Structure formats: structure tokens, C-alpha cells
Amino acid sequence: MRIVIKIGTSTLAHQTGHLNIRRVEEICKVISDVKNAGHQVILVSSGAIGMGIGKLGLPGRPDDIPTKQASAAVGQCELMYTYDKLFSEYNHTVGQLLITGADIENEVRHTNFSNTINRLIQLDAIPIINENDTVATDEIVIGDNDTLAAIVAKSVSADLLIVMSDIDGLYTADPHKDLNATLIHTVTAVDDRISALAGTNGTKLGTGGMITKLKAAKICMDSGCDMVITNGENPLNIYDILDNKPIGTRFIAKAD
Ligand code: GLU
Numbered sequence: 145m146r147i148v149i150k151i152g153t154s155t156l157a158h159q160t161g162h163l164n165i166r167r168v169e170e171i172c173k174v175i176s177d178v179k180n181a182g183h184q185v186i187l188v189s190s191g192a193i194g195m196g197i198g199k200l201g202l203p204g205r206p207d208d209i210p211t212k213q214a215s216a217a218v219g220q221c222e223l224m225y226t227y228d229k230l231f232s233e234y235n236h237t238v239g240q241l242l243i244t245g246a247d248i249e250n251e252v253r254h255t256n257f258s259n260t261i262n263r264l265i266q267l268d269a270i271p272i273i274n275e276n277d278t279v280a281t282d283e284i285v286i287g288d289n290d291t292l293a294a295i296v297a298k299s300v301s302a303d304l305l306i307v308m309s310d311i312d313g314l315y316t317a318d319p320h321k322d323l324n325a326t327l328i329h330t331v332t333a334v335d336d337r338i339s340a341l342a343g344t345n346g347t348k349l350g351t352g353g354m355i356t357k358l359k360a361a362k363i364c365m366d367s368g369c370d371m372v373i374t375n376g377e378n379p380l381n382i383y384d385i386l387d388n389k390p391i392g393t394r395f396i397a398k399a400d
Pocket residue numbers: 152153189190191192193194216274275277287288289290350351352
């Protein structure tokens with residue numbers, strides 16, 4: 145299977161913006177194992193801005209663009225250093241791709257980045273993708289990595305996108321506010337009823353929230369790729385998802 149795994153900032157970093165070492169180590173171990181089992185894996189990793197905030201000792205997520213971009217420049221190094229180090233322990237090689245909306249819009253650039261991902265996979269490396277936050281301004285920004293991950297999944301004809309988040313999946317109501325909220329295990333269409341279930345919130349350090357995840361699910365389903373939202377707290381969930389166990393919320397791809 146060709147699998148895209150999106151890792152959110154809240155999965156990678158503590159609230160402080162510093163690396164959640166135990167979590168990241170577990171994730172890299174599971175992904176290495178999944179790869180050893182013969183699957184192709186592409187990572188879309190957030191965390192550049194969040195980790196930059198931590199490393200630069202900023203009090204919180206900055207509002208101004210230059211500070212966000214400076215944070216991303218610092219945090220992206222930390223991210224790739226960490227992935228390179230941890231995947232090397234399991235004999236896996238990583239490659240970094242940083243892209244913006246302009247690379248998606250422009251057909252030639254889009255083909256180029258898809259080709260690079262495909263070549264990295266042929267070479268048995270793990271492509272690790274993030275938005276190029278240091279240069280992405282309003283006109284060219286993709287804006288969130290849920291959407292970016294879905295675009296990547298579509299571009300390289302992935303079979304599955306796993307979105308690792310700080311929530312178990314899509315609920316019938318906001319589980320932080322409503323004790324009766326229950327997890328929805330399977331979604332076959334992102335219709336008005338499902339869209340109405342998305343709140344608005346992202347986290348203190350990250351960007352997403354359920355709205356961007358539903359948008360991502362729609363892109364995936366329309367392009368023949370399943371998407372699963374799962375809680376990044378337990379990286380072992382990845383094994384169960386690949387075994388088709390009812391973990392998180394699975395959005396089923398439209399049949400051709
Ligand atoms: N590209 C952003 C970062 O690395 C994250 C965007 C997102 O989480 O949706 O900080």
C-alpha cells in the first residue's frame with residue numbers, strides 16, 4: 145500500500161512547543177516497521193512553526209508573518225534533524241520537500257514535485273513534506289497541512305491517508321463539551337450533515353481543526369483514497385488501521 149501519514153503539531157510537540165521525544169520516537173519506530181513490512185510511506189509533517197516558537201523561546205504563536213516565518217525557519221531544521229536521526233536508527237533515509245500553493249497551482253511545478261516524491265519512493269527513501277512556511281504569503285499559501293496531505297495523497301495516487309491528530313476522530317458533537325458525543329467510525333460522504341459536525345478550533349501551536357480535515361477527506365475520497373483520522377497519542381494505532389480495525393474515523397473513498 146502507498147500510505148501518506150500526516151502528523152500534526154499537537155502530536156509532535158508538547159504545549160511548550162518543545163519536542164515530545166517519546167511520541168516522536170514511537171512514531172518513527174512504527175513507521176519504520178510499516179515500511180519494513182513492504183508499504184510505501186510518505187510523511188506530511190507539521191511542527192515547523194510550533195517547534196520554532198519553542199526553540200526561540202517565544203511566549204506563544206506569533207501574529208505577524210515575519211516572526212511566523214522566522215519560527216518556521218528554525219523549527220523546520222529541528223524537525224528534519226529529529227526525523228533524520230530517528231529514522232537512521234532503523235536504517236531508513238529521509239528526504240525533505242517544502243512546497244507552497246504555487247507549486248500546486250502551476251502544472252509543471254506540480255508534476256515536478258510528484259515526480260520527486262515518486263523517485264524518492266523508488267529509491268526507498270521516506271519523503272517528508274511540509275509547506276514552505278518561510279516564503280508562503282497570503283497569495284500562495286496552502287495554509288494547513290491537512291489539505292496539503294490530501295493534495296499529496298491525490299498527486300501520488302496513495303491508497304490511504306492517515307491524519308494523526310489530537311482527537312480520536314469525528315464525533316457526533318464536541319466531546320470536550322458534550323458527554324454524550326460519540327465517535328463516528330465510518331463516513332461514506334462528506335455531506336451537509338457531516339460538515340455541520342466540524343467545530344472551528346485548531347490548537348495553540350498548530351493550524352488545523354476538523355474543518356480542514358473534512359476538506360482533506362473530500363479531496364481524498366474524490367480521488368479514490370481512504371482517509372483515517374486517528375489520535376496521534378497512540379502511534380500503535382497505525383498497525384490497527386492497516387489491519388482495517390475500527391480505529392478513529394475512516395472516510396471511505398468513492399468507488400470509480
Ligand atoms: N506548516 C505548518 C508548520 O509546520 C503547519 C500547518 C498545519 O499544521 O496545518 O508549522
